[in-house]
Amino acid sequence: MANSKYEYVRAFEQADILLPNTWVVVRIDGRGFHKFSDKYAFEKPNDRRGIDLMNAAAKAVLKELPDVVIAYGISDEYSFVLHKSCTLFERRSSKLVTTIVSTFTSYYVHFWAQYFPDLPLSPPLPSFDGRAVQYPSVRNLRDYLSWRQVDCHINNLYNTTFWALVQQGGMDTKTAEKELAGSLASEKNEILFSRFKINYNNEPDMYKKGSVVFRDYELVEPGSAQPPADEDGAKTAEELEISKTQVEKDKKRRAKAPITIHHLDIIKDEFWERRPWLLSNKP
Numbered sequence: 001m002a003n004s005k006y007e008y009v010r011a012f013e014q015a016d017i018l019l020p021n022t023w024v025v026v027r028i029d030g031r032g033f034h035k036f037s038d039k040y041a042f043e044k045p046n047d048r049r050g051i052d053l054m055n056a057a058a059k060a061v062l063k064e065l066p067d068v069v070i071a072y073g074i075s076d077e078y079s080f081v082l083h084k085s086c087t088l089f090e091r092r093s094s095k096l097v098t099t100i101v102s103t104f105t106s107y108y109v110h111f112w113a114q115y116f117p118d119l120p121l122s123p124p125l126p127s128f129d130g131r132a133v134q135y136p137s138v139r140n141l142r143d144y145l146s147w148r149q150v151d152c153h154i155n156n157l158y159n160t161t162f163w164a165l166v167q168q169g170g171m172d173t174k175t176a177e178k179e180l181a182g183s184l185a186s187e188k189n190e191i192l193f194s195r196f197k198i199n200y201n202n203e204p205d206m207y208k209k210g211s212v213v214f215r216d217y218e219l220v221e222p223g224s225a226q227p228p229a230d231e232d233g234a235k236t237a238e239e240l241e242i243s244k245t246q247v248e249k250d251k252k253r254r255a256k257a258p259i260t261i262h263h264l265d266i267i268k269d270e271f272w273e274r275r276p277w278l279l280s281n282k283p
């Protein structure tokens with residue numbers, strides 16, 4: 001199309017390219033899910049259908065965006081990790097965030113009826129916000145994911161105790177809130193055990209640990225795991241240069257690998273040591 005006198009407006013668009021060679025986390029979060037979960041009477045503290053639906057939408061995002069290496073979800077949020085070598089959309093932040101957030105949202109709506117067959121969706125429909133954060137080292141990235149998993153643990157222990165007091169103990173919500181204000185984890189464990197015979201350790205891992213989604217190369221190519229990434233991930237320009245055929249090969253491998261959902265500890269080294277391909281220097 002020929003240039004028009006209006007074309008100059010393009011200059012108002014600002015570049016938002018994420019730094020090269022950094023791990024990118026796109027975190028999405030449900031808008032007003034406090035209200036949303038009430039409207040559809042989500043079970044408290046955890047609604048299995050709601051979590052399964054979040055996980056199904058996250059899995060679909062990984063399927064559509066092979067650049068996502070791993071995702072971690074709790075409550076109404078999901079964090080999608082893009083490999084530091086990712087060049088999708090020239091690493092344009094808004095394009096990455098909006099694509100992930102809208103893909104996730106459409107699948108959330110698409111799968112809704114599968115998980116809530118008796119509760120048709122009606123406006124206001126679910127929506128999600130999103131942001132991209134860059135982490136320069138594997139340590140920073142893992143600390144980010146650990147932060148989210150610790151949050152999951154803290155919230156779940158609190159919510160499990162709170163709702164036990166209310167639903168099983170017959171306490172009103174105000175009194176339960178007061179009872180738990182400033183309480184230690186050990187005290188919540190004790191309340192659960194002594195008053196309700198609940199051993200928190202035996203609660204489902206899905207609730208205690210959240211959900212982690214990734215491509216399980218081990219299932220298709222046992223022993224094909226690649227060496228773990230360096231601590232700081234710094235590589236020479238030559239090492240960063242990946243041949244086109246290699247990129248093609250990796251693309252095919254990614255497309256073939258089954259995407260699986262787990263409820264595991266991702267704070268300890270073991271998870272990452274057992275799956276070195278996740279943070280490998282090869283994309």
Ligand code: DGT
Nearest residue numbers: 030031032033034037042043044045046047075076
């Ligand atoms: P926002 O994110 O600022 O728009 O506001 P909210 O209301 O989404 O707040 P947020 O994201 O901090 O908290 C998530 C809410 O979603 C929280 O009120 C609890 C609710 N929620 C998430 N998963 C479940 C569930 O499985 N069962 C129930 N009952 N509620 C849930």
Ligand code: MG
Nearest residue numbers: 029030031032
């Ligand atoms: Mg919020």
Ligand code: MG
Nearest residue numbers: 029030031033
């Ligand atoms: Mg929210």
Ligand code: MG
Nearest residue numbers: 029075076077
């Ligand atoms: Mg949230």
Ligand code: MG
Nearest residue numbers: 089095098099
């Ligand atoms: Mg277009």
